[in-house]
Amino acid sequence: MAEKIDINKLPKKALRDTYGEVLVELGKIDPEMVVLDADLSESTRTHKFHVAYPDRFFNAGIAEQNLIGIAAGLAYTGRTVYASSFAIFIAGRPWEIIRQQIAYNKLNVKLVASHGGVSVGQDGASHQMNEDVSLMRTLPNMNVIVPADSVEMEKVLKKVHWIKEPFYIRMGREKFPVILPENYEFELGKGYVLKEGKDVSVIACGVMVSMALQAAYELEDEGIDVEVINMSSIKPIDKDLIIQTAKKTGAVVTSEEHSIIGGLGSAVAEVLAENYPTILVRHGVEDRFGISGPAWEVMEELGLSVSGLKKKIKEALTKKVR
Amino acid sequence: MRDIQELKEIARELRIDIITMVYNAQSGHPGGSLSAIDILTVLYFGGFLRYDPKNPWWENRDRFILSKGHASPALYSVLAKAGYIPKEELSTYRKIKGFAPDGYSRLQGHPAWQGNKHGVPGAEASTGSLGQGLSVAIGQALSGRLANKDYKVYVMLGDGEVQEGMTWEAAMFAGHHKLDNLIAILDNNNLQIDGDVRQIVNIHPLKEKYEAFGWHVIEIDGHDYQQIIDAFTQANQIKGKPIMIVAHTVKGKGVSFMENNFKWHGVAPSKEEYEIAIQELTSGGV
Numbered sequence: 269m270a271e272k273i274d275i276n277k278l279p280k281k282a283l284r285d286t287y288g289e290v291l292v293e294l295g296k297i298d299p300e301m302v303v304l305d306a307d308l309s310e311s312t313r314t315h316k317f318h319v320a321y322p323d324r325f326f327n328a329g330i331a332e333q334n335l336i337g338i339a340a341g342l343a344y345t346g347r348t349v350y351a352s353s354f355a356i357f358i359a360g361r362p363w364e365i366i367r368q369q370i371a372y373n374k375l376n377v378k379l380v381a382s383h384g385g386v387s388v389g390q391d392g393a394s395h396q397m398n399e400d401v402s403l404m405r406t407l408p409n410m411n412v413i414v415p416a417d418s419v420e421m422e423k424v425l426k427k428v429h430w431i432k433e434p435f436y437i438r439m440g441r442e443k444f445p446v447i448l449p450e451n452y453e454f455e456l457g458k459g460y461v462l463k464e465g466k467d468v469s470v471i472a473c474g475v476m477v478s479m480a481l482q483a484a485y486e487l488e489d490e491g492i493d494v495e496v497i498n499m500s501s502i503k504p505i506d507k508d509l510i511i512q513t514a515k516k517t518g519a520v521v522t523s524e525e526h527s528i529i530g531g532l533g534s535a536v537a538e539v540l541a542e543n544y545p546t547i548l549v550r551h552g553v554e555d556r557f558g559i560s561g562p563a564w565e566v567m568e569e570l571g572l573s574v575s576g577l578k579k580k581i582k583e584a585l586t587k588k589v590r
Numbered sequence: 591m592r593d594i595q596e597l598k599e600i601a602r603e604l605r606i607d608i609i610t611m612v613y614n615a616q617s618g619h620p621g622g623s624l625s626a627i628d629i630l631t632v633l634y635f636g637g638f639l640r641y642d643p644k645n646p647w648w649e650n651r652d653r654f655i656l657s658k659g660h661a662s663p664a665l666y667s668v669l670a671k672a673g674y675i676p677k678e679e680l681s682t683y684r685k686i687k688g689f690a691p692d693g694y695s696r697l698q699g700h701p702a703w704q705g706n707k708h709g710v711p712g713a714e715a716s717t718g719s720l721g722q723g724l725s726v727a728i729g730q731a732l733s734g735r736l737a738n739k740d741y742k743v744y745v746m747l748g749d750g751e752v753q754e755g756m757t758w759e760a761a762m763f764a765g766h767h768k769l770d771n772l773i774a775i776l777d778n779n780n781l782q783i784d785g786d787v788r789q790i791v792n793i794h795p796l797k798e799k800y801e802a803f804g805w806h807v808i809e810i811d812g813h814d815y816q817q818i819i820d821a822f823t824q825a826n827q828i829k830g831k832p833i834m835i836v837a838h839t840v841k842g843k844g845v846s847f848m849e850n851n852f853k854w855h856g857v858a859p860s861k862e863e864y865e866i867a868i869q870e871l872t873s874g875g876v
Contacts, residue, residue, distance in 0.1 A: 334759035341729015
């Protein structure tokens with residue numbers, strides 16, 4: 269069993285800070301790479317690339333449809349293109365252009381979204397994107413990654429940079445606890461077992477992975493043995509691992525900072541329903557819009573907390589016993 | 591370089607191909623293909639577009655993007671004439687089977703990029719969902735400028751198409767970046783599916799709008815060969831601004847009963863209509 273930790277005492281880092289740093293590193297080794305933003309480059313951290321390589325950075329202004337069209341045009345000529353904005357603006361507003369240009373033609377464009385989910389906080393429901401994974405996952409050719417922490421963010425970028433396909437990579441605004449070891453290796457289409465357990469499985473992505481670990485450690489004291497899986501690769505998804513953990517524990521909880529409709533919960537439900545029907549509880553944003561407030565208070569209010577997740581784990585165990 | 595009479599003969603042949611493709615498929619868009627074909631003929635066969643049909647991925651080629659992708663019969667007839675695809679492939683337009691590696695057609699209802707698994711050689715972007723081609727052309731023009739390549743990017747928009755807000759985001763961006771390797775053509779045939787563009791949502795005046803966005807605008811009769819030639823010649827000399835050629839055209843040009851009738855936007859001719867159309871195109875003066 270892994271060493272028991274308290275996630276509140278771990279170092280924290282925003283994934284977007286890592287994004288900005290890694291872009292600069294990649295820009296040095298890949299002269300064909302270009303980066304685009306839509307007037308949010310300070311927030312998404314693409315401004316670091318802008319400072320380092322001003323010729324290879326383009327700001328579309330507040331015009332996300334044109335942003336995606338230009339990204340496609342650059343990729344048609346063989347360049348590796350990064351395009352960033354808040355999740356609501358890059359996955360929502362220009363979705364149809366992403367479909368027609370980037371997904372349909374399998375273009376080498378990495379859509380890297382910051383400010384995903386309700387932890388956007390005080391900007392409120394208008395800016396809290398809880399539907400992006402759903403929108404992106406349904407597109408043919410599109411890969412969808414939701415990294416758990418800054419370590420994984422770096423590993424993901426350095427791996428997928430060289431895969432000439434479309435990617436949607438989703439980050440939150442806030443600093444997330446760093447839970448993965450430096451020697452962690454990201455593999456596309458593979459989940460990662462962070463803690464083994466036999467009573468119930470939690471399959472999580474993004475910041476909910478750290479909360480799942482914390483919930484698991486706390487439930488140990490109540491005699492509940494939770495398996496925790498980081499499923500950052502939502503498309504392609506690790507079908508084998510999902511079936512394997514379901515067979516082992518007989519009850520699955522999915523956990524994500526996203527609507528329970530269409531995201532990780534739905535992806536896992538699809539795999540289980542078709543291959544190994546298992547008790548399943550989806551933990552995430554219910555079918556509703558968010559509210560304004562400090563990030564972690566909004567998360568708590570909507571149940572996206574360690575205590576909220578523990579309730580869902582117990583619900584799954586109750587269903588399993590019945 | 592071919593003279594105007596030769597170019598007109600080519601356009602006559604391409605018009606017959608367009609009508610035949612739409613008739614064979616019993617589906618497609620003849621009106622906007624016929625309004626565009628004279629301009630495309632001059633661009634591809636009048637010595638303006640730099641291309642090599644044997645090497646469709648040649649890095650220094652000029653690009654042409656048909657943003658008004660429903661005029662795909664015009665593009666496909668040109669690509670066959672230019673030698674990108676065999677002429678017999680035109681019969682696979684809008685059909686299931688065709689010449690793609692997996693056995694499906696490469697002549698989709700709306701063009702697919704040549705790198706797409708169902709794309710056609712010579713198509714520089716997937717288009718048809720209106721409003722996107724200008725932004726894509728900008729991306730390609732920026733890429734060329736960044737790599738110090740001297741290729742030009744041509745893009746053709748429809749007049750109804752510029753009702754899409756995205757085209758104005760793109761117009762603003764191209765003007766801001768002074769993209770003089772970008773040459774847009776607006777096929778102003780005055781009609782969209784539901785009727786007269788001026789009555790549905792008026793887009794005019796165009797010249798003043800694009801000039802206000804920082805473009806060099808040239809207005810021509812899109813069926814007058816000398817004017818088309820002069821416009822492309824001038825467009826290639828302009829420095830420091832993107833170029834917009836507003837071409838006034840006739841929807842359905844060349845087939846009497848299709849001309850200026852919005853009902854022929856996306857309808858295939860019957861057998862009788864097809865025969866009349868071919869008769870007119872074969873016997874008519876050019």
